[in-house]
Amino acid sequence: MELEQAKNQFINLWGNFGSQWGINRSMAQVHAILITSPNALSTEEIMGKLQISRGNANTNVRELINWNLVYKETILGERREFFRAEKDMWEVAKRIVRERKRREIEPLIQHLNELKTVESDNLEEKKEFENTIESIDRLVNKLDSMSNALMKADEHAFFGKILNLFK
Amino acid sequence: MELEQAKNQFINLWGNFGSQWGINRSMAQVHAILITSPNALSTEEIMGKLQISRGNANTNVRELINWNLVYKETILGERREFFRAEKDMWEVAKRIVRERKRREIEPLIQHLNELKTVESDNLEEKKEFENTIESIDRLVNKLDSMSNALMKADEHAFFGKILNLFK
DNA sequence: AATTGTTTTCATTTTATTTTGAAAGTTTAG
DNA sequence: CTAAACTTTCAAAATAAAATGAAAACAATT
Structure with missing residues (x-):
């Protein structure tokens, strides 16, 4: 072409x-x-x-x-x-991740925290809701950890090798 | 609340x-x-x-x-x-990742492959473009590896521990 | 095979997002 | 100072995306 x-x-x-x-x-x-x-x-x-x-x-x-x-x-x-x-694409990725983390993930974690405990007469349902939120919270925090990992992992070397373990 | x-x-x-x-x-x-x-x-x-x-x-x-x-x-x-x-949020994450990989990442990799070698009299610029695409390709493949990692890593245990190394 | 309950489709309408371009604002240079 | 070069803003227009709801299709029941 x-x-x-x-x-x-x-x-x-x-x-x-x-x-x-x-x-x-x-x-x-x-x-x-x-x-x-x-x-x-x-x-x-x-x-x-x-x-x-x-x-x-x-x-x-x-x-x-x-x-x-x-x-x-x-x-x-x-x-x-x-x-x-910026032409270094690894750098580009890190910056995009950093920004989305700041703008989206962090506020999301904030909001989820407010939903972690609720009041209700229906103890069964209260517990179920809290479990669901808790489980989402764990997931989002894991996503957050992944962002951190990506940003800190200095270039392909270490991070890349770990990823390759899963290929 | x-x-x-x-x-x-x-x-x-x-x-x-x-x-x-x-x-x-x-x-x-x-x-x-x-x-x-x-x-x-x-x-x-x-x-x-x-x-x-x-x-x-x-x-x-x-x-x-x-x-x-x-x-x-x-x-x-x-x-x-x-x-x-589906209420298991780890399962939810895996399925979303699987679907986005299939619908978006894989086609993107296909397209990038077609751009990997180009023709031009301007050898300098040809090379620069190819390098850029190559570098994007590496990045997208890394993203792809991450999807695989996430999908295969069986629940929090191993994957989670690795992520925590970077915290 | 006709009636009724339910789901799906899709042309139209509504809403949300993006783009335009002219005007206002800013900076530089003489 | 002020004219020209350039950048930014923002109300209005254009476009794209999503939602509506009535009609068609389908499925179960009598």
Whole structure:
């Protein structure tokens, strides 16, 4: 396949995949275009290549910066801003996990804690509900441990080897 | 907190959480109500408690059955169907992972393979693109290994202990 | 084989999300 | 200071996703 065609296909692929996982299509596509671009891109260039509006490009680039997946870069003598993506995919994974943990898992654990003990005359049902919540809580905490594991495990080496045990 | 109130809060919580992860709100709420119900529920009951339409209830129950998270159950002398959710949350996690692996990760790996080698006059850029795809491929395969690990690791015991090493 | 209870389908409507683009805001340079 | 270059915002429009509900299909019962 020809390089340009492959890049387009990748942009599509990443966009679709992203939207299945709760990341909006444009954001994933902007990410994809930056990941596969050898040099930093301007907003104009992103708009042009993805055929999206200025507002859309700007919003999603900024969101990617919030996720710590993209940096601003200045080019000598150029006034406008350029953007470059983190290309080390292990690093990318760690940052996405870190962010989702912070935004989603941690609040979820908070909420579950509030549901751990309830009042009811029906002791049987009370107990059953509490068991269910407890069991979800254990699961979510395990997910949390996995995030920690992934973030701390320094590159493939150790973590990768452990995973391979299960293959 | 009172039991009924807690259940409602849980239904909300699960619904919100689900929609952040690409599972639609109703489906997550139907799941939540079944998880916290001591007995199997009929479509009518689900419709009533969640205030959703018959079509909506039916579609999402069936989808949950597809995901292998809910079973049909018949009650002696009753003509209509009742539904009960798998309550072992570790089992639930395994099944969700299994399904997402099958539906999303595996196709993604397929697509990435097609992008692994491209043609271009610009050898430098060709190589850079191939490296990027290769690096994404490694990452996705690692994710795949993690799914396998999670599914095979028999309950908390071994897997849990390994995770705790990283805490 | 007709009636009744129940489930499924799907065209339409509703709601939620995303995108647009013009205007406001900001920064830089002369 | 102020004009030009650029970035950000946000109300409105467009699009996508989900929900409705009536009708069709199906299944059990008489």
